[in-house]
Amino acid sequence: MNEKMSILMFSGDYDKALAALILANTAMEINVDVNMFFAFWGLLLIRKPNDDPKDDKTISEKMFANMTPKGIEDLPLSKMNFAGIGKKMLVGMMEDSDTPTIEAFLKGALKKGVNMKACKLSCEVMGFREGDFLPEVEIITAEDYLKDALKSNIQLFI
Amino acid sequence: MNEKMSILMFSGDYDKALAALILANTAMEINVDVNMFFAFWGLLLIRKPNDDPKDDKTISEKMFANMTPKGIEDLPLSKMNFAGIGKKMLVGMMEDSDTPTIEAFLKGALKKGVNMKACKLSCEVMGFREGDFLPEVEIITAEDYLKDALKSNIQLFI
Amino acid sequence: MNEKMSILMFSGDYDKALAALILANTAMEINVDVNMFFAFWGLLLIRKPNDDPKDDKTISEKMFANMTPKGIEDLPLSKMNFAGIGKKMLVGMMEDSDTPTIEAFLKGALKKGVNMKACKLSCEVMGFREGDFLPEVEIITAEDYLKDALKSNIQLFI
Numbered sequence: 001m002n003e004k005m006s007i008l009m010f011s012g013d014y015d016k017a018l019a020a021l022i023l024a025n026t027a028m029e030i031n032v033d034v035n036m037f038f039a040f041w042g043l044l045l046i047r048k049p050n051d052d053p054k055d056d057k058t059i060s061e062k063m064f065a066n067m068t069p070k071g072i073e074d075l076p077l078s079k080m081n082f083a084g085i086g087k088k089m090l091v092g093m094m095e096d097s098d099t100p101t102i103e104a105f106l107k108g109a110l111k112k113g114v115n116m117k118a119c120k121l122s123c124e125v126m127g128f129r130e131g132d133f134l135p136e137v138e139i140i141t142a143e144d145y146l147k148d149a150l151k152s153n154i155q156l157f158i
Numbered sequence: 159m160n161e162k163m164s165i166l167m168f169s170g171d172y173d174k175a176l177a178a179l180i181l182a183n184t185a186m187e188i189n190v191d192v193n194m195f196f197a198f199w200g201l202l203l204i205r206k207p208n209d210d211p212k213d214d215k216t217i218s219e220k221m222f223a224n225m226t227p228k229g230i231e232d233l234p235l236s237k238m239n240f241a242g243i244g245k246k247m248l249v250g251m252m253e254d255s256d257t258p259t260i261e262a263f264l265k266g267a268l269k270k271g272v273n274m275k276a277c278k279l280s281c282e283v284m285g286f287r288e289g290d291f292l293p294e295v296e297i298i299t300a301e302d303y304l305k306d307a308l309k310s311n312i313q314l315f316i
Numbered sequence: 317m318n319e320k321m322s323i324l325m326f327s328g329d330y331d332k333a334l335a336a337l338i339l340a341n342t343a344m345e346i347n348v349d350v351n352m353f354f355a356f357w358g359l360l361l362i363r364k365p366n367d368d369p370k371d372d373k374t375i376s377e378k379m380f381a382n383m384t385p386k387g388i389e390d391l392p393l394s395k396m397n398f399a400g401i402g403k404k405m406l407v408g409m410m411e412d413s414d415t416p417t418i419e420a421f422l423k424g425a426l427k428k429g430v431n432m433k434a435c436k437l438s439c440e441v442m443g444f445r446e447g448d449f450l451p452e453v454e455i456i457t458a459e460d461y462l463k464d465a466l467k468s469n470i471q472l473f474i
Binding site for chain 1: 324326327328355356357374376377380437440441442443457458459462463465466471472473
């Protein structure tokens with residue numbers, strides 16, 4: 001049986017998401033299975049792009065859905081202004097060094113078979129339904145996450 | 159012997175504290191023992207509520223004690239202004255979805271038997287004494303934390 | 317064979333770097349081997365102090381090298397303004413409690429034999445070369461990091 005890595009993706013930051021997805025892609029390349037559990041702001045990484053808020057949402061859920069980043073490329077940096085380095089500069093430096101975009105890492109991870117799950121409680125609080133996410137994403141509980149993490153060789157909270 | 163989870167709670171953010179306490183409660187429900195080691199800003203989660211600074215503190219320790227959040231409900235968000243989502247909105251959305259308060263998760267964790275320890279060095283730097291914390295909290299060293307983490311099945315830094 | 321701890325140091329924050337280095341020092345003292353993998357902002361912890369940008373850097377790499385903290389003591393706090401507590405106050409409180417400086421913890425970790433590695437992809441994006449780092453630092457890939465983390469008893473993402 002393959003070794004396993006479990007990532008609890010809590011953050012909705014562009015740079016942390018990039019780190020997590022690079023680790024996930026790399027792990028799959030060396031035959032380590034990867035489970036990513038998206039909670040809180042992490043849910044913003046796996047939203048269906050350019051999706052309009054569904055009619056069954058409450059007003060505050062619609063507001064939340066509209067005010068938050070709609071796709072992974074729109075996430076902000078963890079340090080808005082780390083010594084003056086903005087996201088534009090980071091993305092420019094990634095292009096200069098021929099690093100793939102974060103969206104390419106996300107698609108690569110799904111293609112390689114990374115399991116992506118959304119946290120049920122976070123979805124309830126934030127008003128997300130399974131239909132709000134990429135088609136590969138399934139909603140599971142924190143208990144499901146923990147049972148899986150217990151069987152993993154590496155567990156990271158990002 | 160039960161499986162074990164070790165959480166190093168470094169952050170003093172409301173949302174990260176909530177995530178950690180939900181994990182701790184969930185783990186106890188499936189018979190996984192939980193040790194939480196509070197360091198740096200994490201110490202602000204386990205302060206005795208509405209406690210006046212002790213007389214044996216230095217002036218800067220008193221200032222620090224007065225300027226920092228006095229109880230777990232007063233912690234700020236990790237993203238003050240994540241796409242305009244403030245803490246008030248998050249707490250409102252938690253109420254709307256009948257999610258318990260963070261204080262309820264803290265009390266639940268203690269009731270279920272989560273071990274809560276404070277980092278000795280952090281206490282020394284920040285001027286906290288054992289009496290400043292909830293009665294269940296004991297002060298231990300980073301060495302104690304590591305020895306325990308080595309025996310755990312899951313280790314997270316939050 | 318000794319037990320092992322693996323730290324992925326993503327953050328470039330003074331307080332998180334301090335926590336990581338205290339853990340690393342403490343682990344070595346109880347015969348736990350430590351590997352630290354510095355990625356993204358974490359690279360700023362291991363820069364050669366007072367080093368002028370090399371001539372083989374592009375203009376944006378030079379800008380980046382000049383705009384970011386040049387040494388570990390210059391790193392900012394994770395919360396710039398956590399309830400009004402600035403870095404000056406934290407460093408003052410560390411002095412008052414006779415806590416060693418972060419630079420002392422960094423040197424101590426190297427002296428005790430903590431392995432410090434820099435992430436190849438992060439270096440490429442940010443324009444760092446091996447010569448930009450402390451002499452003990454070697455550049456390795458995310459794959460190398462993962463293979464090592466799989467053999468560790470504790471893995472933390474900081």
